[in-house]
Amino acid sequence: MSIADYWRLEAPRFRLEATKCTNCDKIYFPPKRVCPICNNDELIHMDLSGRGRLITFTKVEKPAVEFEYMGPYYVGIVELEEGIRISASIVDVAEEQIKEGMPLELAFRKYYAIGDEGIVYYGYKFRPPL
Amino acid sequence: MSIADYWRLEAPRFRLEATKCTNCDKIYFPPKRVCPICNNDELIHMDLSGRGRLITFTKVEKPAVEFEYMGPYYVGIVELEEGIRISASIVDVAEEQIKEGMPLELAFRKYYAIGDEGIVYYGYKFRPPL
Amino acid sequence: MNKVVVASATMTPFTDHYDRDIRDLASEAIRDIFRKTEIERSAVDGLVIGSMASMSFTNQGNLGALIASENNLNSASFTVEAGEASGQAALRAAYSLIKSGMHETVLVLGLEKVTDIVKLPEILSVVNHVNMDSRWEADIGLTLASSWAMIAKSHMSQYGITREQIASVAVKNHYNATFNPFAQFKSKLRIETILRAPALASPLTLFDTCAAADGAAAVLLTTEEKAKSFTDQYIHVKGTGLAHGTLRIAERDRLYSIPAIKKAAKDAYEMAGISPSDIDVAEVHDSFTIAELIALEEMGIFEPGQSGPATEDGRTKKDGDRPINTSGGMKARGYPFGAAGIAQVVEIYEQLLGIAGERQVADANIGVTQALAGTGGTSVVHVFGTA
Amino acid sequence: MNKVVVASATMTPFTDHYDRDIRDLASEAIRDIFRKTEIERSAVDGLVIGSMASMSFTNQGNLGALIASENNLNSASFTVEAGEASGQAALRAAYSLIKSGMHETVLVLGLEKVTDIVKLPEILSVVNHVNMDSRWEADIGLTLASSWAMIAKSHMSQYGITREQIASVAVKNHYNATFNPFAQFKSKLRIETILRAPALASPLTLFDTCAAADGAAAVLLTTEEKAKSFTDQYIHVKGTGLAHGTLRIAERDRLYSIPAIKKAAKDAYEMAGISPSDIDVAEVHDSFTIAELIALEEMGIFEPGQSGPATEDGRTKKDGDRPINTSGGMKARGYPFGAAGIAQVVEIYEQLLGIAGERQVADANIGVTQALAGTGGTSVVHVFGTA
Numbered sequence A, B: 001m002s003i004a005d006y007w008r009l010e011a012p013r014f015r016l017e018a019t020k021c022t023n024c025d026k027i028y029f030p031p032k033r034v035c036p037i038c039n040n041d042e043l044i045h046m047d048l049s050g051r052g053r054l055i056t057f058t059k060v061e062k063p064a065v066e067f068e069y070m071g072p073y074y075v076g077i078v079e080l081e082e083g084i085r086i087s088a089s090i091v092d093v094a095e096e097q098i099k100e101g102m103p104l105e106l107a108f109r110k111y112y113a114i115g116d117e118g119i120v121y122y123g124y125k126f127r128p129p130l
Numbered sequence C, D: 001m002n003k004v005v006v007a008s009a010t011m012t013p014f015t016d017h018y019d020r021d022i023r024d025l026a027s028e029a030i031r032d033i034f035r036k037t038e039i040e041r042s043a044v045d046g047l048v049i050g051s052m053a054s055m056s057f058t059n060q061g062n063l064g065a066l067i068a069s070e071n072n073l074n075s076a077s078f079t080v081e082a083g084e085a086s087g088q089a090a091l092r093a094a095y096s097l098i099k100s101g102m103h104e105t106v107l108v109l110g111l112e113k114v115t116d117i118v119k120l121p122e123i124l125s126v127v128n129h130v131n132m133d134s135r136w137e138a139d140i141g142l143t144l145a146s147s148w149a150m151i152a153k154s155h156m157s158q159y160g161i162t163r164e165q166i167a168s169v170a171v172k173n174h175y176n177a178t179f180n181p182f183a184q185f186k187s188k189l190r191i192e193t194i195l196r197a198p199a200l201a202s203p204l205t206l207f208d209t210c211a212a213a214d215g216a217a218a219v220l221l222t223t224e225e226k227a228k229s230f231t232d233q234y235i236h237v238k239g240t241g242l243a244h245g246t247l248r249i250a251e252r253d254r255l256y257s258i259p260a261i262k263k264a265a266k267d268a269y270e271m272a273g274i275s276p277s278d279i280d281v282a283e284v285h286d287s288f289t290i291a292e293l294i295a296l297e298e299m300g301i302f303e304p305g306q307s308g309p310a311t312e313d314g315r316t317k318k319d320g321d322r323p324i325n326t327s328g329g330m331k332a333r334g335y336p337f338g339a340a341g342i343a344q345v346v347e348i349y350e351q352l353l354g355i356a357g358e359r360q361v362a363d364a365n366i367g368v369t370q371a372l373a374g375t376g377g378t379s380v381v382h383v384f385g386t387a
């Protein structure tokens, strides 16, 4: 992930900004610039709720190099209220607490640091509602 | 270039070790394990002389990232006494001194440092005979 | 039109070749093709390389030009990449080059030098970013292992299969590999060993997946007419299929199913005019144990939910009634990504010609290979036959 | 057999698209194909991606699966890589997929997102390691620029051409690009500006080569029969050739010559049944000014040593008698590696159909594209015709 890429990804990564086709109303997250169903590129921005429930999960015991600093961590598939499913890290949750179907909400956390400049990337994760 | 790769390249990089096909006598530098002319894999090692002359050259004013530390430097094509032509950096030579046809000999120098460990790679360059 | 055949096949051992680079591996596979085959180098007019990530692993691109010129081949060449399915995708491209009449004889070289990267987490990063949606899953923290773990949970819950049934894939593939001299692991593996191995992503452990390996595998594709001029040892390429699914696992409706496999298999079977019951032997994608179970179901070799019990019952062993991964598969034969898809063809070539030695399956006339990128981005299926 | 035609063509602007990622660029090119062309998405059954180094530049592999699924294409896909010649090599692979009968309609998408790497020396490292012999030239300290510089010296000394004649390639391509709305640089360039620019590798300066750029270009290949069902705007693919030379510049007998270009051109011309004098317009590889001069000689458009004087005399301008790189070429239209080979086809498509606007060449019936990886590892040549 590069600095330019990170900048482009700020809105969706920081606040789950999706795009919606003005023609067929389909919501895209990750956002798209062109609707591949109707070939329309008049897509409007909309923020997703950030509330959802856990569909499935597992614990990453052998992370790739970027996430080694985290040690083992949970990842899962979250279904948002809008019906959209996304992959995410699940945080602030204990082994005995995490279960399929549990409610979750958006959390804003560190992803990883990379490059000579040691730039730190942040974005969405999910946690149990406070 | 990785550590394992560097280890494999030590002999050719450090002392111009070539391989010679025991069947057709063709000399390969960079060395090969299989002679593609006679499909023979009985190749023997032999060190090249390290003496030759400069066929052509230029000055690299915009190095790739690995060689940026060197600033501008000369590279050229060297024809060794054995008739083999190789590409190399030309060192210890002044702007007014470097010319096509000049005699050269093997020099052992730093290539570049890379990776988290900052390992420094070394190998052949060429210089005017002392 | 020309019938396309596989007229020679070979591979290097798959293992950590610390003493060999990508050129050495390629040269050794090519050497073996010309030793085994009565054909001149000059007759090989095409070279397709299947390689997944040579820039990431070895910092060398344009392998086609490099390998053609380093090996004295007068062959037009390019590299095909389709993630972990690169080898099988290269085979498909090579098939089309011959079928179109553009080339008569094409060497397909699967090639990957992985272990110059020593640290496993760095290798994992490459594999994840090639095969997953890098921005929206790999960069978020998902790994291929965690994706397969969630698929395994879904499959277990949907069909009631057991953890032991999943592990039995690895046990079976290690058993098969004990008969393969080119395999990375020739030792048997016990269910308990797999279950007690260090966790990878629950419910999967380290022994549910492959080790890092380097290697090359090569097959010679040509027309039947040309093949007859130099050998009687050839098999037919009867069908090919390639299909896709979303790279984002979050978007799959049913995690226990991988539609790309079903579609690729359907297309390949239709082209070959076969049905799944005609398959005598198959090499399928088993980068993770669970992947093999799902592949067998999507390919119609077993009904949904039945591949776990069938594997546990030994039906997919080399001496079972539906032999699968007789080579040992990626799990035990070894898994140098781009090379693996071509090694699958090497195994089917030997099986259909009856030269697979101790691994030989009786009356093998139809063989199938199946590859997968990630958890379903690309799947490629090929059907081969003795006639 | 089926005749293969190009039935649509488009490209994004080539520039530093800081606000677009590789997916955006792909989607915009695909959108434009479907806006320009009366064909359903579902009819596009194949997708070949030409991309040089997507893992190195953007850390995403398996672009075929990603782009097919993100753009709702039901198209079997893989990526073709042949260094800087990736786009043209992808075209060749797509041609074979149709000619073989495996696909009816294939989208060929050239794609490269380069500028997420901001530092030029890091981009240079990728380009050098993809296209040169990485171990024995790039890792030793040679760069593509230094290799081209030594080639330029050899060519000047062999044929007595001048430094100004080499620079006139850039002047001409910038002039042509002033008529191209999609070009990266639409401003004229003077000989003096090139000669006084910062040195790159003597005798070449920074203005003898291209700037970093991102972009996508797409062409739709199909059978003539299918094309007729939805458009009358198509051109024929009449010939294709791909050939190699050693990646190590040190091993070339005659630096002023690039045999891979000559062989690829010869094969493509023979297949098309044309001779160099039949060529009305050509897009050739001009990553460095000297490359265009040598290409024109190896392709037989000028005699050896004559392309420099011819360029200086204006004969290769869009309004000259041998128009070359009417698009502005890589030098001025822009050079996102894998996309550039497809952008060449976009230009020829417009020229042969007479829709090239201000860039239009009179009576253009035969057009040629030529790509090169490095200084001669791979060259690819295609011939197109109005009939």
Ligand SMILES: [Zn+2]
Pocket (backbone or CB within 6 Å): A021, A022, A023, A024, A025, A026, A035, A036, A037, A038, A039, A040
């Ligand atoms: Zn829409």
Ligand SMILES: [Zn+2]
Pocket (backbone or CB within 6 Å): B021, B022, B023, B024, B025, B026, B035, B036, B037, B038, B039, B040
């Ligand atoms: Zn020999």
